[in-house]
Amino acid sequence: MLEKTFRPADVEAPLYSLWEAAGAFAADRDSSKPPFAVMIPPPNVTGTLHAGHALDMTLQDVLVRWRRMQGHDVLWQPGTDHAGIATQLVVERMLRAEGTSRLAIGREAFIARVWAWKEQSGGSITNQLRRLGASLDWGRERFTMDAGLSAAVREVFVTLHRQGLIYRDRRLVNWDPEFGSAISDLEVESREVRGHLWYLRYPVADATGEFVTVATTRPETMLGDSAVAVHPEDTRHAALIGRQVVLPLTGRLIPVVADTYSDPEKGTGAVKITPAHDFNDFEVGQRHGLAMPQVLDGQARIVLADIEEQLRAVEGVADPEFVRSLAGQSREAARIAMIAEMERLGLLDRVEPHTHQVPHAERGGAIVEPRLTTQWYCDAKRLAAPAMAAVQQNRMQFVPRQWENTFFAWMRDIQPWCISRQLWWGHRIPAWYGADGEVFVAHDEAQAQAQAAAHYGAPAELTQDPDVLDTWFSSALWPFSTLGWPQRTPELQRYYPTSVLVTGFDIIFFWVARMIMMGLHFMNEVPFRTVFLHGLVRDEQGRKMSKSLGNGIDPLEMIDQYGADALRFAVCSMTGLGRDARLGARRVEESRSFVTKLWNAARFCEMNGVRPATGFDPHVARHPLSRWIIAEAQQAAADANAALEAFRFDDYASSAYRFTWNRYCDWFLEFAKPILSSSVHPEAGDVRAAAAYALGLILRLLNPVMPFVTETIWADLGYGERGDLITTAWPIGDDGLQDEAVSREIDWVVRFITEIRTVRAEMNVPPARMAPVLLRDAHAATVERAQSWSEAIGRMARVSEVGVLEGEMPRGAAQLVLEEATLVLPLEGLIDLEAERSRLQREDGRLLAETEKAERKLANPDFVARARPEIVEETRARVQGFRNDRARLQAALRRLD
């Protein structure tokens, strides 16, 4: 027996264990079923489940459970990501709390510490995925830093290096001075900052009293200036080109160069060039062969090594002592001091407020500093071409399609990918250096030693590159590295390319694009056939969920409070194509109501002897109710399936919801009540079997999204063993079960009941007051139909009897028109004649407006001539219908007099 209320907490964990123990989640590579593979976007190993995961994982689980029921051999690959920076930061914070630091304990101890932290906290995220109900094949769980995946990373690095697709380069990178590491372009976000524009005067050498004024938002970089650039066609500055200016403070002489980079519209038209600290200036510097002195170190503090020797005093312009006093100061402090000094020297022309975009590190928020360093790069441009071709040729597709444009736009213009990070936690770069700087890239140190020995002709002392790889480097290999690559495993053979990738659009560049590039390069095939991109989870006000706003909902709290099924259903029903999902506790609560509704419907069925009938053939159901609900169920199954095929999770949820609540519960069970509660009704067996059939279909339909409650009901009502709904066949819509005559009949009865309810409610007839309904002008078949449904009509519309009006119109009766018949409800004393008159007139008015609208159309010769014939015909029929109804309404009005 089902309990009075469904208690998710009681069933979720045991049921999950049961599934897992039974091997229901395990892929079976030897089966003859068609494979269906999905790779989990690996969450951070030390992370916790947030709303975004709840969305992403629920959608994947729905797809995977649906395909499993359809008879696919499903592999949903679990695993976690080592998340370089994020994890390192967490552990560093822990060390700080203990009064020590990464540097104090050293690299080896630090890494050991991170591993320990991973062992300790690494299970939480996966356990939280279990709580959500995610049917991952845990036996195959992987970690981006496990031995196998690390080997894959080294293999890829070595191969790409050999192919010239990975190389070292000295150029400007985006540098995060707080982490002391390079970061990729993608990890930089520009934020609008209200700052200042300082206009600085640079004295022209050999021309006392002449200045060229430059505008800058970053005066502290002027120490590293190596030129002033003006536009070659800018007449204002033409005379200066080729001459020298004295760089204030330092006394260095720097040239004025002509370069089209300079924009006459901006600032003064003359721009200071600091090649080592600005991407544009770097290019100008290269074009003009300028020096590239660095004046900021890895922590963005002033460093003078590159310019120390050039410092010289110039009266009223430069003072080496002042410049030396800046050494070691932060860029912010130096800025203040330098502006003050410039002002003192009378070289600060003016200051303007200025709002501009400043690059910040996405993680951590530090202001990013362009910095000249040697880093490892991946030639993304060459890898991008095959990836774009694959999408163009439809070898894989994005859903929704519009994301392909975003993908192409980025790929066309892709920049070299900086893959080295000055961190400790991650895949150490497999490169070793000889004392002379010679580079040996190899799978391991022994191999590198061998290379070195061959190179030098003798064994040599080597040092490994201290850097690690960008976390996304290993993520990019995920679809094949998890399947055992570089070994040619049976799994790789069977599941690659995978079927679908489900992820957020925010990591198209970070992850999706790179998987496509790596997959094509190393596997010669796309990593997935379809990539479904969903939106972000937002709060109920549409704001991005964030820790700082504190507006995030905690999925685990939602599960505790409402159950995993409710959370999953809420998420699913909010996922339309290409839209963000707004998730609040209210939505989850609403979904919990649906879980409860289903539970109660099942309980009602159970109480009334509804049990799955073995060998029941829906094609031979006799009773109209049976035939009707079977047909409706088929339709719902077909709709739900089509929705899932199209990744319309919202439509899937709503078609299952509407069928369950608005068809099965509201009408079918209500109609069926007397039959179901009877032990002697001749059709009881037939209707019970149909009820059981439809309920079973509901359970199967909803299982992918609400696995716990459906599985529980499934077992308790005897559809199967506990835990086997997950592997039961998905319902397939069968058109052969549609029955138009029956659906017209039920539809008519539904309208009959609804109309009467409406009139009674409008006339404020007390529900307890039963009243007869008398048919007027009805066909014999209609009368017969009404009488055959009189029991249901009586109960559901509070009707005492269904009869035929003979003789006089009773006094004080309400009337309503249903097709050819007029229904008369004698309610003397209960209805206000005037109210009834105005009700009928209002209805008549509404019909009149509709009629006129349609008639105007038909009066238009162009409409009749050009519209599709069936539309014209339909319009004519509508007019006829309106006219008939109005005639009956007007007759009813006359009878009131």
Place this chain on the structure above:
RNA sequence: GGGCGCGUAGCUCAGCGGUAGAGCACUGCCUUGACAUGGCAGGGGUCACAGGUUCAAUCCCUGUCGCGCCCACCA
């Protein structure tokens, strides 16, 4: 500056050439033996605005306004 998306009922959204829909919220009635996490009924929308295409536009096209996001850009 370039691009993408979105403006439909109080809220969240669906619909996308021919009768404007759902859920929630709201109002009224109902402790009817599955369910008050419920039932029944109801009110509520110049489908952002302006042009155009069409026999017909919420839906297609153009423009305007508003909102969001992505890319580029520290003069």
